[in-house]
Amino acid sequence: MINIENNDIYIIILLLVIVSSLIYRYLNVLRKYLKELIHVSNRVSEGDFSVKLKNQYSGDLGRLSSNFNFMISKINTNIEQLEDRNIKLKSILKSISNGIIAIDNEQKILLINDVAKKLFDNKECEFDGQKIDSVINNEAMMKAIASLIPNREHKRIQIKDKNDRYYKIKVDPVYLKSAKNVVIGSIINIEDITENVKLEKIRSDFVANVTHEIKTPLTSISGFVETLKNNDSIDIKTRNRFLDIIDMESDRLRRLIDDILVLSFIENNENEKEKYDSVNLYSVFKEVYDLTYNLAKNKNIEYKYEFSSEDINLKVNKDYIKQIFLNLIDNAIKYTPENGEISVFVIHKNNTIRISVKDTGMGIPQSDIPRIFERFYRVDKARSTKIGGTGLGLAIVKHIIISIGADIKVKSALNRGTEFIVTIKE
Ligand SMILES: Nc1ncnc2c1ncn2[C@@H]1O[C@H](COP(=O)(O)OP(=O)(O)OP(=O)(O)O)[C@@H](O)[C@H]1O
Ligand SMILES: [Mg+2]
Numbered sequence: 001m002i003n004i005e006n007n008d009i010y011i012i013i014l015l016l017v018i019v020s021s022l023i024y025r026y027l028n029v030l031r032k033y034l035k036e037l038i039h040v041s042n043r044v045s046e047g048d049f050s051v052k053l054k055n056q057y058s059g060d061l062g063r064l065s066s067n068f069n070f071m072i073s074k075i076n077t078n079i080e081q082l083e084d085r086n087i088k089l090k091s092i093l094k095s096i097s098n099g100i101i102a103i104d105n106e107q108k109i110l111l112i113n114d115v116a117k118k119l120f121d122n123k124e125c126e127f128d129g130q131k132i133d134s135v136i137n138n139e140a141m142m143k144a145i146a147s148l149i150p151n152r153e154h155k156r157i158q159i160k161d162k163n164d165r166y167y168k169i170k171v172d173p174v175y176l177k178s179a180k181n182v183v184i185g186s187i188i189n190i191e192d193i194t195e196n197v198k199l200e201k202i203r204s205d206f207v208a209n210v211t212h213e214i215k216t217p218l219t220s221i222s223g224f225v226e227t228l229k230n231n232d233s234i235d236i237k238t239r240n241r242f243l244d245i246i247d248m249e250s251d252r253l254r255r256l257i258d259d260i261l262v263l264s265f266i267e268n269n270e271n272e273k274e275k276y277d278s279v280n281l282y283s284v285f286k287e288v289y290d291l292t293y294n295l296a297k298n299k300n301i302e303y304k305y306e307f308s309s310e311d312i313n314l315k316v317n318k319d320y321i322k323q324i325f326l327n328l329i330d331n332a333i334k335y336t337p338e339n340g341e342i343s344v345f346v347i348h349k350n351n352t353i354r355i356s357v358k359d360t361g362m363g364i365p366q367s368d369i370p371r372i373f374e375r376f377y378r379v380d381k382a383r384s385t386k387i388g389g390t391g392l393g394l395a396i397v398k399h400i401i402i403s404i405g406a407d408i409k410v411k412s413a414l415n416r417g418t419e420f421i422v423t424i425k426e
Pocket of ligand 1: 259327331332335359361362363364372373377378379380389390391392393394395418
């Protein structure tokens with residue numbers, strides 16, 4: 001039988017009281033700690049990484065607190081780094097001029113830049129997560145992409161869509177970093193090359209036209225030279241006529257080459273105002289007047305001119321102004337029949353210089369007006385060639401107008417006359 005004495009009972013009760021008050025205190029601490037932990041973890045899960053557990057405990061709770069705080073700051077730095085990378089990636093994608101789309105193996109869009117969105121022209125559509133064939137409404141483009149995706153190597157094709165726009169499409173497979181032969185998606189790169197293709201076409205048309213324009217006078221020159229060489233008996237009159245034709249055709253060739261050189265000079269030289277001295281428009285016009293006066297006189301064309309002031313000056317390449325006057329006046333005289341009239345008006349008003357070259361000639365059909373500034377374009381090829389044009393004069397004028405930031409307008413009525421108006425802002 002256990003014999004417990006009264007004293008012992010007191011001691012046991014005392015111990016029990018001490019132990020339970022210790023447990024009570026510990027539980028209190030634990031409850032407070034848990035409450036703080038729940039509060040802090042709630043804030044973290046809401047994205048507030050500035051909170052921290054108060055590190056006022058020793059032992060396991062103290063270690064748990066410092067580990068928890070470390071975790072919060074680690075998550076915070078990781079998120080900041082991810083956000084930073086995301087911003088950089090987005091800025092890179094934004095600054096790429098090509099359309100870029102990243103898709104997964106199910107062809108769902110993971111990433112797409114604004115250029116690509118614009119190319120698909122699907123304004124209402126939400127792109128992220130959508131299957132690529134449901135957002136591309138350009139049939140030719142989708143066909144090309146679909147044919148490229150199954151390829152496991154880098155491939156590209158060039159297409160032309162139904163709106164006559166040209167694209168270069170490239171699809172690169174994306175491999176898993178750790179396993180080089182596992183494809184996890186593709187990067188589609190779409191480049192709009194319409195302007196390049198058009199420029200290329202203009203260039204090749206230009207070469208074809210130049211070749212053609214050179215061939216005609218050359219054939220004629222070599223034909224007459226051959227005839228003169230092989231026929232000693234040609235009378236002096238016929239001989240001189242042949243020589244005149246050779247002279248005229250060589251002159252035509254020289255003018256053609258001069259015009260091509262002028263065109264290429266304008267295309268390759270930006271008009272930097274600072275580079276040029278002030279040019280007096282009246283004196284440039286007078287040079288052109290002296291050059292063209294006889295052309296008009298030979299056709300009995302009345303040649304009038306009027307300047308609002310003889311002191312109109314402009315900081316520009318002098319040859320450019322001369323080319324404008326020369327080509328417009330040359331046309332006015334060429335395309336005006338005998339006894340007609342041409343007039344040149346130059347008005348300086350409100351910081352704007354307006355040059356008008358007007359004639360009473362054959363006029364230009366309305367349907368041809370948009371095309372007369374194209375290289376080698378002549379309204380009536382047979383008529384213009386007889387008059388002597390190569391069709392480069394107005395192309396030169398147009399290039400100069402663009403280069404100096406001016407504007408040109410045409411008003412014309414068939415058999416009544418034409419007016420070219422150049423407006424230059426100072
Ligand atoms: N004042 C005008 N009146 C009637 N037709 C014009 C006039 N100016 C231009 N054209 C038409 O526009 C075409 C293009 O003119 P442009 O000056 O470029 O070539 P061109 O005069 O034929 O040749 P180039 O000037 O190279 O000797 C001309 O062939 C002509 O048919
Ligand atoms: Mg001309």
